[in-house]
Amino acid sequence: MDLARLPLAILGVSLSFGHSALAADLAPVNTNIAVPAPASSAKGSALIERGQYVAQLGDCVACHTAGPAMAGGRELTTPLGTVYSTNITPDAKTGIGKYTFAQFDQAMRRGVAADGHNLYPAMPYPSYARISEDDMRALYAYLMQGVAPVNQPNKPAQMRWPFSMRWGLSFWNWAFLDDAPFTPDAGKDAVWNRGAYLVQGLAHCGSCHTPRGIAFQEKAMSDAGSNGKYYLAGETVEAWRALSLRNLWAVEDTALLLKTGQNRFATVSGNMAEVIHLSTQHFADADLTAIATYLNSLPPGEHDLPMPAVPVRAVAAAIPANLFTTRGGLGYVQFCVDCHRQDGAGVKGVFPALERNPTVPAADPATLLHIALTGWKTAETAAHPRVYTMPAFARLSDQELAEILSFVRSSWDNGAEPVSASQVKKMRAQLDPKTADSSKFETPRLADMLASANAGQLVRGMRLHLETKALLPQYVGNSLNCTSCHLNAGTVADGSPFVGISAFFPSYAPRAGRVITLEDRINGCFRRSMHGKPLPADSADMKAMVAYFDWMKKETKPQDKVAGRGVGKVDMAIKPNLENGKQVYSAQCAVCHGKDGEGLKQADGRVIYPALWGDDSFNIGAGMARTYTAAAFVKRNMPVGFQEKFPLGQGGLSEQEAVDVAEYFTHQPRPDYPDKVKDWPKDKKPADSRY
Numbered sequence: 001m002d003l004a005r006l007p008l009a010i011l012g013v014s015l016s017f018g019h020s021a022l023a024a025d026l027a028p029v030n031t032n033i034a035v036p037a038p039a040s041s042a043k044g045s046a047l048i049e050r051g052q053y054v055a056q057l058g059d060c061v062a063c064h065t066a067g068p069a070m071a072g073g074r075e076l077t078t079p080l081g082t083v084y085s086t087n088i089t090p091d092a093k094t095g096i097g098k099y100t101f102a103q104f105d106q107a108m109r110r111g112v113a114a115d116g117h118n119l120y121p122a123m124p125y126p127s128y129a130r131i132s133e134d135d136m137r138a139l140y141a142y143l144m145q146g147v148a149p150v151n152q153p154n155k156p157a158q159m160r161w162p163f164s165m166r167w168g169l170s171f172w173n174w175a176f177l178d179d180a181p182f183t184p185d186a187g188k189d190a191v192w193n194r195g196a197y198l199v200q201g202l203a204h205c206g207s208c209h210t211p212r213g214i215a216f217q218e219k220a221m222s223d224a225g226s227n228g229k230y231y232l233a234g235e236t237v238e239a240w241r242a243l244s245l246r247n248l249w250a251v252e253d254t255a256l257l258l259k260t261g262q263n264r265f266a267t268v269s270g271n272m273a274e275v276i277h278l279s280t281q282h283f284a285d286a287d288l289t290a291i292a293t294y295l296n297s298l299p300p301g302e303h304d305l306p307m308p309a310v311p312v313r314a315v316a317a318a319i320p321a322n323l324f325t326t327r328g329g330l331g332y333v334q335f336c337v338d339c340h341r342q343d344g345a346g347v348k349g350v351f352p353a354l355e356r357n358p359t360v361p362a363a364d365p366a367t368l369l370h371i372a373l374t375g376w377k378t379a380e381t382a383a384h385p386r387v388y389t390m391p392a393f394a395r396l397s398d399q400e401l402a403e404i405l406s407f408v409r410s411s412w413d414n415g416a417e418p419v420s421a422s423q424v425k426k427m428r429a430q431l432d433p434k435t436a437d438s439s440k441f442e443t444p445r446l447a448d449m450l451a452s453a454n455a456g457q458l459v460r461g462m463r464l465h466l467e468t469k470a471l472l473p474q475y476v477g478n479s480l481n482c483t484s485c486h487l488n489a490g491t492v493a494d495g496s497p498f499v500g501i502s503a504f505f506p507s508y509a510p511r512a513g514r515v516i517t518l519e520d521r522i523n524g525c526f527r528r529s530m531h532g533k534p535l536p537a538d539s540a541d542m543k544a545m546v547a548y549f550d551w552m553k554k555e556t557k558p559q560d561k562v563a564g565r566g567v568g569k570v571d572m573a574i575k576p577n578l579e580n581g582k583q584v585y586s587a588q589c590a591v592c593h594g595k596d597g598e599g600l601k602q603a604d605g606r607v608i609y610p611a612l613w614g615d616d617s618f619n620i621g622a623g624m625a626r627t628y629t630a631a632a633f634v635k636r637n638m639p640v641g642f643q644e645k646f647p648l649g650q651g652g653l654s655e656q657e658a659v660d661v662a663e664y665f666t667h668q669p670r671p672d673y674p675d676k677v678k679d680w681p682k683d684k685k686p687a688d689s690r691y
Contacts, residue, residue: 044141051142054135057202057287058128059279062271064088070143071095071150077238078122079216081159091149104140105133109179111169118169120157126221130182130201176217191286195294196222198287199232208242211235223298233301239430240270241366243358246298254292258283261379266359267352269371273379273387281381303363319343320411324459327447328407331400333466334446334488335393335647336408338640344412347600347608350388350591351641354408361409361416368405369419369427375644386591388641389649394433398424403447435646441493441564443647444552454547461548464541465489465498468530469607472541477531478617478671479599484610485529485624487637490552492647493564494636500556500565502549513681518546528621531671567633572687574659576627581664584657588639589665597668613668620690621673624666627688631655631662666690 055061064085066073072087090097096104103114111125112118119125131139162168182201184193199205200222209232210218219230234244248254249265257263258280261273268276280288319342323329333342339351346353354360359367376390393401398421406418449458464471465482466489483489490498505518512520522545523534535542556562592600592609599611611617623629635651635658642652653661667690676691 044145047138047141048146049142050135051138051140052146053282054131054139054202055142056279056282057198058139058204059275060088061278062274068148068150068152070147071152072154073152076122078120080120080163081157083120083122083157083159084155086154087150087152088143089147089150089152090144091151094151094153095149096143097149099144101137101140104143105136108136108139110177111173118166118173120159120163120166120169121172121216124204124207126177126218127201127204127206129177129179130197130221132181132197135202172215172217176215178221191290191293192297194287195290195292198291199294203291205232205245208237209234209245229301232295232298234303236364236366239366239370239427241359241362241364243362243367244301244304245295246304247300248292248295248298251289251292251296254295255285255288258288258291259285259381260383261381262349262352262384265353266357268379269376273377276379276381281379281383320407322407324463325450326403326407327400327450328403328405330447330449330459331396331404331445332407333462334443334491335396335404337466338488338648339390341608344408345602347592349384355412355414361414363417365405365409365416365419365423366427368408369401369424370431372401372405373424373428373431373433389644390641391644391646391649392433392435393647394428394435395646398422398428400445400447439493439564439646441497441499443491443493444499444554446489446491449551452551457544457547458551460541461544461546461551462489464545465548472535475526475530475532475535477533478611478615479607480530480610480618481607482525482530485633487650488647492637492650494566494568495650496567496633497562497564498549498552500553500560500562502546502553503556503558503560510683511679513683518549522546527675528673529618529624531617531619567629568636570628570631570635570655570659572628574656576663577656577660578663578667580657581660581662584653584661585664588642588653589661592639593665597665612665613670615671617670619671619673621676621679625670625690626686627659627663627666628686629688630666631658634658634662 061069063074063076064070064072064087066075066085068089070087070089072085074085076083076085087095089095092098099107099114106112107114107119108125108131109129111121111123157164182197185196188196206218206221210220211230211233212235213219220227221231222228223231232245235242249257249263253263253265257266257268258276260281261268261276283291320329323333323342332340340346340354344354362368371390373392373394375392378384378386378388380387396404401424402419402421405424408414409416409418446462449455449462452458465486468481468483469476469479485496486498487495490496502518505521506515508514509516509521512524516524517537519537519542522542523537526532526534535545586595589612593612594600597611597613597617599616600608602608618624624633635653635655637648637650639652640648640650643649645651673691679685679691680689
């Protein structure tokens with residue numbers, strides 16, 4: 001296990017990432033010793049089973065697998081060059097099949113391969129030296145008899161001179177290696193000692209979380225002695241900030257994170273998502289408790305922020321006062337609110353909170369920058385089998401990202417220093433992030449509204465789209481807001497964006513059978529999608545909504561084609577499969593919209609994601625009540641957090657799946673539309689109309 005990469009992310013916050021516990025470069029040995037035959041006795045089987053668990057504790061598969069399991073080949077970058085993980089299957093020619101136990105033990109504890117060459121300390125043998133003999137023998141039995149042999153030659157390391165001269169590692173070992181096995185502390189109980197044994201040994205947490213010295217050595221291998229204060233005190237690894245693990249949360253919270261990938265304060269991401277998927281979720285509960293007990297017992301480090309001592313409050317933090325008055329706040333509104341919410345509370349079990357998230361206020365913002373530029377994924381576990389994503393935001397400028405991250409770090413009592421554009425620029429150069437989204441749609445920046453002469457009116461208009469129900473309750477008859485269909489306040493390509501819309505009004509509307517104004521179109525949404533009443537055309541709020549549309553028009557002319565306008569189309573020749581639609585809804589939609597389409601609400605009743613059917617949803621007169629209109633929207637925009645498309649990780653269903661699920665939810669019970677008899681007085685009614 002690489003607990004050393006334990007991440008808690010902002011957008012899943014990261015305690016750490018990166019495989020610093022890299023890989024053993026064990027070389028096959030030319031001896032005549034036969035490969036042991038698979039154990040057939042009950043005792044032998046039990047030993048192999050125990051060895052498999054030891055391998056999970058050490059997360060061997062993570063570093064030693066690039067193709068076939070345990071066959072090596074994974075590229076591992078270190079500050080000194082590149083090494084490749086080696087084949088540790090029992091193949092006699094390319095693996096470790098001819099290793100004796102003594103040779104295996106020597107490699108694991110002292111970093112010396114069977115042929116005598118020294119291993120690079122990217123292989124965490126200084127930590128593995130603490131493994132007990134019983135566990136070492138069990139691991140050996142598993143690798144020799146429980147793993148399939150794979151003939152795959154090892155790749156040579158590509159280390160810079162003089163680090164390519166392995167003989168120098170003998171001096172490194174002499175100076176820094178303590179190969180004594182773990183010794184229990186008689187003054188501590190069995191649970192603490194088990195945790196210390198796992199963390200210091202098999203888990204090799206210090207590989208990432210302990211500061212390094214001038215020779216790349218860990219400054220401490222345990223919490224004992226004069227250097228013990230450095231142990232697990234945090235380090236920057238491969239452009240991630242591996243936070244301090246000292247005095248880590250309450251025992252239950254840490255154990256839960258290692259088991260499920262989530263707890264009350266954070267959600268893992270990055271390489272730690274892989275660690276939890278492959279390793280820690282399979283740990284015995286007693287071992288998780290032991291690890292958490294040991295970490296919790298360590299006194300805070302010199303620069304540690306205090307960990308939360310009380311449960312997260314039932315009612316989320318207040319909305320920041322500068323949310324709508326600063327560039328960073330408006331950037332957060334546009335790109336972050338849909339998942340992390342205005343109050344920073346996130347969505348329980350889905351998207352992490354930013355309040356009380358230890359990586360958010362960390363002195364070194366490397367992890368925040370890394371995630372913002374490259375994206376994020378949750379761990380796949382038995383408790384949370386669905387993987388949620390955050391796309392890379394590398395297309396935003398250095399200044400924009402600095403503004404948003406500074407807002408996050410200063411809000412909800414985080415109280416951290418701002419991030420500068422130069423810090424973002426430096427991290428961008430280091431990571432060289434790429435974006436997989438080739439869309440030509442230029443997302444308008446809400447933050448730019450502040451430079452307008454009528455900024456107050458524009459912000460009000462935007463908020464009326466974002467918070468329609470809360471700000472205009474007398475005109476909204478259900479739980480929807482304009483942004484329920486016009487994503488991110490109308491700024492998402494193919495998500496019914498408002499860009500250029502006002503340039504196309506007045507225009508003929510087939511459903512009305514006449515030319516309508518923009519105000520008419522807005523009120524159509526109030527009456528249909530929000531099952532409410534029309535907003536007076538001359539009211540200040542209607543004028544604010546129209547002003548927002550006009551600001552979004554930019555230079556668009558009536559004859560222009562706006563990339564990303566509308567929601568696109570799907571092939572109406574596709575025949576819906578209602579039963580499959582029900583299954584798709586259950587697998588992909590219910591987590592946000594409820595098992596029975598009721599939507600998702602916070603504990604205080606505020607709506608997080610809207611109802612898709614029932615009295616609190618759109619009525620049959622809404623465009624979204626039509627199968628193929630809804631399918632087009634779903635195809636390009638749902639689910640969110642499902643892939644890496646900017647800005648919501650949206651989309652990912654096939655066209656058939658989109659049609660199937662749209663047929664399912666559009667035909668569920670919903671409110672009637674009283675004026676349906678007046679629709680399409682002159683033009684042909686669409687084939688998928690509900691009436």
